[in-house]
Amino acid sequence: MSFTPRITKLNNGLQIPTVGLGCWQIRDKSKMKELVKLAIKAGYRHIDTATAYTNEDAIGDALEEVFADKSYGVTRKDIWITSKLASSEHGYENAINAVEKSLSKLKLDYIDLYIIHFPGSSGRAVDDPELPSLRKASWLGLEEMHKRGKVRAIGVSNYQIRHLDELMKYATITPVVNQCEFHPLLISTELRAHTKKLGINFEAYSSLGEGNLVNGNYTFEELDTIARAHGASIAQILLCWGMQQGAIVLPKSSSEARLIENFECQKFTLTQEEMDQINNISSKAFHD
Numbered sequence: 376m377s378f379t380p381r382i383t384k385l386n387n388g389l390q391i392p393t394v395g396l397g398c399w400q401i402r403d404k405s406k407m408k409e410l411v412k413l414a415i416k417a418g419y420r421h422i423d424t425a426t427a428y429t430n431e432d433a434i435g436d437a438l439e440e441v442f443a444d445k446s447y448g449v450t451r452k453d454i455w456i457t458s459k460l461a462s463s464e465h466g467y468e469n470a471i472n473a474v475e476k477s478l479s480k481l482k483l484d485y486i487d488l489y490i491i492h493f494p495g496s497s498g499r500a501v502d503d504p505e506l507p508s509l510r511k512a513s514w515l516g517l518e519e520m521h522k523r524g525k526v527r528a529i530g531v532s533n534y535q536i537r538h539l540d541e542l543m544k545y546a547t548i549t550p551v552v553n554q555c556e557f558h559p560l561l562i563s564t565e566l567r568a569h570t571k572k573l574g575i576n577f578e579a580y581s582s583l584g585e586g587n588l589v590n591g592n593y594t595f596e597e598l599d600t601i602a603r604a605h606g607a608s609i610a611q612i613l614l615c616w617g618m619q620q621g622a623i624v625l626p627k628s629s630s631e632a633r634l635i636e637n638f639e640c641q642k643f644t645l646t647q648e649e650m651d652q653i654n655n656i657s658s659k660a661f662h663d
């Protein structure tokens with residue numbers, strides 16, 4: 376490998392590999408299993424899944440084979456696994472049971488990071504008066520699983536500023552991450568600044584705009600020019616831009632070549648001028 380994979384230090388002292396493999400929308404079990412094995416061969420040490428993705432069992436099967444096969448050269452402690460509490464599973468006991476179910480599907484003794492997937496709960500309106508207490512119960516359930524050593528770190532996802540402030544009033548453990556959508560068309564400046572102020576790392580999802588920023592649906596001259604200047608792909612530039620703003624990135628690909636390409640984003644460094652050009656895309660896009 377011609378580069379050193381990046382590591383991000385979390386507020387509890389743990390170190391998470393900065394580039395993880397996103398696993399949303401990979402429902403085919405044998406495909407998921409194959410992709411985890413390919414990703415680990417390519418150097419990935421971080422897998423991002425969720426109860427809602429319904430592929431924890433396939434990931435568990437892949438990990439079992441990887442840990443048993445010395446040719447991969449990795450053991451459990453080398454791989455960071457994230458999973459998430461589904462929005463249908465809010466509540467104290469539900470959160471505890473959800474972690475147990477994920478552990479069983481992933482065939483692991485512990486999960487590195489468990490995240491509340493959404494501040495909302497399925498079937499409830501966003502202004503449902505019971506939601507704050509449900510979120511609190513879920514968080515306390517995750518804190519309990521952290522105390523029991525079943526999860527090494529806990530975090531949140533899709534939390535807006537008000538959700539973070541609410542959580543900080545009762546949390547005895549500060550979330551390590553807030554995982555949110557982040558790409559040049561959604562730069563969330565205030566949310567990222569607030570997350571950082573609370574000592575929480577920002578994890579970016581949909582860095583490639585769910586593919587729309589790389590498949591020709593949205594094209595931006597700046598991205599093309601910067602990619603050409605570095606001999607990189609637009610996907611690599613987008614991931615690099617995210618990382619240089621302190622984000623952990625989770626590109627998803629179901630192709631071996633693209634999965635490798637995405638991991639190699641770690642070879643590149645953008646100049647401040649290039650970063651500024653990409654930061655300006657959203658204001659330009661929405662004013663054109």
Ligand SMILES: NC(=O)C1=CN([C@@H]2O[C@H](COP(=O)(O)OP(=O)(O)OC[C@H]3O[C@@H](n4cnc5c(N)ncnc54)[C@H](OP(=O)(O)O)[C@@H]3O)[C@@H](O)[C@H]2O)C=CC1
Nearest residue numbers: 397398399532580581582583584585586610626627628629
């Ligand atoms: N917490 C949350 O609520 C959410 C979390 N996530 C997490 O973040 C991950 C990433 O986000 P996601 O929305 O999946 O989308 P991404 O922004 O990572 O884009 C994935 C899409 O881009 C395509 N793609 C990937 N790499 C390349 C490349 N190098 N060149 C061209 N096309 C490429 C993929 O196609 P192909 O597979 O064919 O390569 C796929 O269609 C998820 O998988 C999940 O783990 C995502 C959404 C919500």
